Amino acid sequence: MPNPPKQLTETHVIGPETIEAKVRAQECPALALHHIAHVGLADAAAPYEMVRMDLSGTYLLSCSAGRGQILLDGRWQTCREGWACLAPPHAMLAFRAVRGERWEFTWVRYQQPPDQKPIISSSSPALARFDPRPLHAAVQGLFSEMQSQTAPAAVSHWVELIHTYVLRFARPWQTDDRLGHLWEHVAARLGEPWSLDRLARHCHLSTEHLRRLCRRELGRSPMHHVIFLRMQYAAKLLATTDDKIETVAGAVGYANPFVFSTTFKKWVGWRPSEYRARKG
Structure with a gap:
């Protein structure tokens, strides 16, 4: 893997070939109950790049197809299908698409209340294997319910599943x-x-x-x-x-x-x- 750039700055470059869809807590109060700021799906292509120098909450990225790169432990590492990355609050997070390749992923970004412990712990993984299908399906289900606006209880059900799948990855010591x-x-x-x-x-x-x-x-x-x-x-x-x-x-x-x-x-x-x- 190439060395990381000597100086990173806050950025979010989407690029013309990238498609993003997200649901924010402002639109979906059920997300706020779990302190989730937003969830989303991305089908990314270079020059897609995101750098957050000081995350305001835990961030999970789960790759469902293709591959991209994530800056972890001071170096760029590959995140491919069947892997996920978890970053803690107040950390630096950087990831980008690889030129010539598509990268499909699901993300969940939490908002960290000052009076609560983050869901990430001393035993949480940085980059590890993770079945992307349940989380991807739950986020898709949430999108569908938000569009139909017919069953608030179903919205809460999908949000509960999303939170459960994040916890399953964040707390591997349960196994x-x-x-x-x-x-x-x-x-x-x-x-x-x-x-x-x-x-x-x-x-x-x-x-x-x-x-x-x-x-x-x-x-x-x-x-x-x-x-x-x-x-x-x-x-x-x-x-x-x-x-x-x-x-x-x-x-x-x-x-x-x-x-x-x-x-x-x-x-x-x-x-x-x-x-x-x-x-x-």
Whole structure:
């Protein structure tokens, strides 16, 4: 995969060959009950590109046909049919169509209330396998009911299904408690010196088994997920405290502030000082 651009900016380029359809919470109050801002379907072609530097809520993208690229963990990765991507609130999200290819996907974007925890957790996947058909059908069903305006109860039914399918992807530890317990434990101790061996010992798995499990359930290696959790927490500290950058670095396991700053920029899109300035 090519390296990500050195500087991303907020953008939404649709292009003449792309078709998008969406339903917003303003039009469908049932979505707002689940804190869903909008849902939609896209049949995209280059130059389609979307960059959000600071997501206001959790975002799920599920690919139902073709392939596109998503910027995850600091590099462009392919999202193809049967895969989905989940991004947390206040993260950077970027995705684009591949020249010469169609890319069909369904999306669900949440609005994050300040007094509630996001649906994404320490065990949520970044990019992982996901059957796109149920979610795609539920969004299509919602579109049909919104157009007919004949059965409000049916609208609520489709919205409930949409939310259920997102939760099914966002909470994989319901199928394997070992990962859920591990990442909850790590998330509470991000300043500690985590290694693959230590992670494996904690959940009583071999290192290779843990690698395979994380790749399958989370879409990234165990140590990459540790970095992901650290950068998420660092972003929260930078936005909500006046702690020095050196202090934030130490709180998430980095003795060297320069290494922390470089890693933060790769994963979040800005250096810590830039991120704090934008939030301030």
